[in-house]
């Protein structure tokens with residue numbers, strides 16, 4: 427059975443499944459956006475195919491399950507130009523993650539090498555999915571190699587537009603952050619006027635999120651209070667401290 431509709435799938439670890447979301451967009455071609463963590467609870471067995479797997483950027487919480495998905499579905503993997511080699515040998519990705527995230531890496535799991543058909547993109551590409559066109563945009567700041575995609579009127583922002591839990595936007599900006607580029611990418615994404623936004627850390631939300639997140643960064647009101655309870659709360663708070671540090675270091679540059 428071909429799949430239908432759009433799916434926001436929690437792809438975090440068992441301790442905090444909604445820590446990360448992956449998205450499935452079903453058209454004549456089926457697109458998956460990001461691959462969650464290695465220790466992910468995500469199950470995509472309802473799919474009989476995945477044609478394209480878009481990797482918004484190469485942080486461990488976005489690519490962990492990619493090797494398993496590639497084994498089963500053999501999608502074309504889209505990643506920013508020059509970064510294919512890091513997927514094939516993720517030693518550097520794991521080392522950087524350990525430096526930035528510490529033992530959170532043990533909850534998420536280290537990334538394994540990704541073999542498969544990896545296509546490098548630079549932004550500006552358009553791919554026909556059947557009813558919809560997938561447009562690829564270069565949105566640096568969070569990472570030098572970050573891309574976002576628009577399919578129909580929904581923009582999938584990866585980590586280039588923050589996260590959102592309980593209706594509250596928050597920064598997903600670990601060091602090294604290029605705040606200037608980040609804000610420029612955010613302004614660009616606001617100008618696209620999407621109806622909805624797919625956040626890797628928050629799921630599908632109203633596009634008002636983009637302006638709210640922009641405002642909290644430019645006005646300096648990004649230190650927020652979100653209560654999730656228990657282990658989820660601990661994990662989120664650890665990330666937030668790291669993300670605040672990213673902004674502060676970027677400002678003092």
Ligand SMILES: [Zn+2]
Pocket residue numbers: 485487488585598626627
């Ligand atoms: Zn992330």
